[in-house]
Amino acid sequence: MKVSTEQLRSYILKDIAVISGENVVECYQCGKCTAACPVSKAMDILPHQVVRFLQLGMLDEVMESNTIWICASCFTCAGRCPRDVDVANIMEALRVILLRKRGVSRLKTEDVRLVFSEGMPEQGVVSAFRKFAR
Amino acid sequence: MRFSYYPGCTLKTTATELERSALKAAKALGIELVEQKEWQCCGAVFPLVRDEIAAFLSSIRSLAAARDAGEKLVTICAACHHVIKRTNHLIKTDTEVREKVNGYLQLETSYLGEGSVIHYLEMLRDELGFDELAQKIKQPLTGRKIAAYYGCLLLRPAAIMAFDNAENPRIIEDFLFALGATAVYYPYRTECCGVYLSLNNTQIATDMVEKIVSSAFSYGAEALVDACPLCHYNLLELQKKTPQGKPLLPVYYFTELLEEALGLKEQTAVRKDRK
Ligand code: SF4
């Protein structure tokens, strides 16, 4: 059986909807999520743009962005969305889909040796690995 | 007054000062916090995707054990509290998660979300009462200008955490008031500190910390208080990485000030030029 790129794309979009529990169609692009985001300055695609790309089925743009790795899961966006779209959940679904593909890991054990010796709490190290590695 | 107590990993390792001061203060207030026998790491982050059931198990074990003891579960670390509280909400509201978790755990009595978990600050506010706390203060922190830093995990998502008004909270300010201190309000008190980004995106986290600390400073604070080991680390350590290179404000766990106000320890250091 052959699976076309289009089919694959729609499977992934469905996956994102299922595991995030969010419906991107609800978003009307007001931009409040981006206005609320404390790290939007460092993102190449802004939070509301992530949702827009997903509405349009433009997965590559989103999956290749640095945005999903910079999102700090601070939940500020979700609290301010007038349409009840939880962008934090969407960001996590995108990370998880990439991380579950073998070999995609954003954090290496070597990265933490130094910070541990500086007193970084266990909570921080465990959180970072849960978010950025598999 | 007696509660089951869930410490979590960080309080037993890097944040020992938080646990030590919290337990000492609780004892002086006549509150018995009984550490659970077989607690496990909460996982530090609550899974935001719907299909990671295994990550809920340790929280459910602790919640069920507290229920069996007939006690509320008390947490001190903001991250543990966030994870356990959200897990409790999920198991109460999501049938599929409830069935899968119970199918796996095979507890004597299934856990359906009937237990309750409260943070130490909620314990002081709702169980003891801040008025009662104020009565027990031996060394009021009169004239001390303290800025509360809330961070994310205790406040958001507001409907689930139900801790306080997420956009304009007051629980830590009310707590400071009970200790006799002056609470300093400043715009960045509920902003994110950068969490684990301090590990692999240090500059971004440093910028976030700089905004928080300089905002508190410009509103006249002489010290910051927080309730989370990771916020605490970021606020302390990343201040040193800002352009001016040295810390603007000292940072304390809220329990350290409590300990001091209860007359259990020497005065915590403050910026002298702010007196
Ligand atoms: S706040 Fe909500 S509706 Fe507005 S752009 Fe963001 S996701 Fe869309």
Ligand code: SF4
């Ligand atoms: S959860 Fe992520 S996207 Fe939303 S405001 Fe926080 S950092 Fe920005």
